[in-house]
Amino acid sequence: MEAPAPLRKSLALVCCDIVGSTRLIARVGDLVASAVFREFIEHADRLGRQHHSVMIKFLGDGFLAAFENMGDVIPFLISIESLSLLPQNSTLIGRLEGFRFSLHYGSVLYIETSYGSDVLGEDVNIAAHLSEIAQPNEVVISQAALERMPADYQTLAGAIEVRPFKRVGDVKFRRVKLIEYHPNRMPAWFRRP
């Protein structure tokens, strides 16, 4: 069957990195570490579907996910952040140090490939490089993404920062500490089904 034609879409792009994945492999060995990553991937895939992601692509010790609705993103990030806190996820507890997230909004080419769906474009690179700036348990949100988020979410963001990126120029972004918004402590408007 022929692959569907590539589609130009404006999407929210989320990059997630597991903090300290190399340290984890060194500490517990590659066999246990691969079990941790496998369980993380299973949960992230499930949570992506629950929160209506249009694509989730796993990248070794993290993932790239895309969303059409910006309102789905922060609840998804909080559900990921909570993975290592839930008692039923025994493989992850005490092993995952945390996550670094980035969130950007931009125009991408949505394609079907031999390995599944993927998104291409300079905005994907921006999302990836923003995740390098994030501290553990923090989400770095580009201004382009922040402006499209529900007003309640915008109030969580810190001061504006700027960083130059190759081929793109200056990108404005803000930081949000997700750990403050874990399920038991998050505001009522976060507690969505």
Added chain:
Amino acid sequence: MAASDAEPMPEVVTEAIVVIDLVESTLTSNLFGWYAVGRQAIRDLRALIGEVGERRGLRCLRSTGDGYLLTFHDPQSAERAALHAVEAVFELLNRVAHRNREVPEERALNLRCAVHLGEVDVVPNDREGPHISMAFRLEGISRASLPAALNPIPPEQFPLQNYVLCSEEVAGILSRRATHWELASIGLLKLKGFPGWREVFRITSEEHPTDLGSGMRAP
């Protein structure tokens, strides 16, 4: 080996680092025998590297078992060392293509090459440091790496042999200082042991008409 090896070298230098891997060398040796085919192939490769590197600042040539680690040095400019390294690699691929037309198929050489630039520790007949590891990581990229890359080219478009990859550092130098190389990003990749995303490029050359992409013999 270049005569300049006899000169005293600084402990840490910036050099262009090239990793060359002989494709399916173990399989070939197992099939046709190390003494009958494998040994001659690796010796021929060493001789060809010596020929193309001699006048281009080749400073280190170390066997990695089924390939070689090379470094190139230019006393005037580290960036020129990178240009010399890329020139040498394409000259090598050209010579290999010519050689492959003259020998039986089982004796053909097919290569994977990666070029990086960085500071290295100089030890006798060898180099050490994270930039060496980076060059080996680049050489290890294959079609299977691309599904875990961002903005990847389709895996089917990634060549199987006789190609040259380079780091962002080398790509930057080539785009500033040379016009006859073409650079194509293959995507952003995470390289084991190195933090963050690295954009990796494939280098092609208009001056080398051999179909380096597929490694097919020119007619």
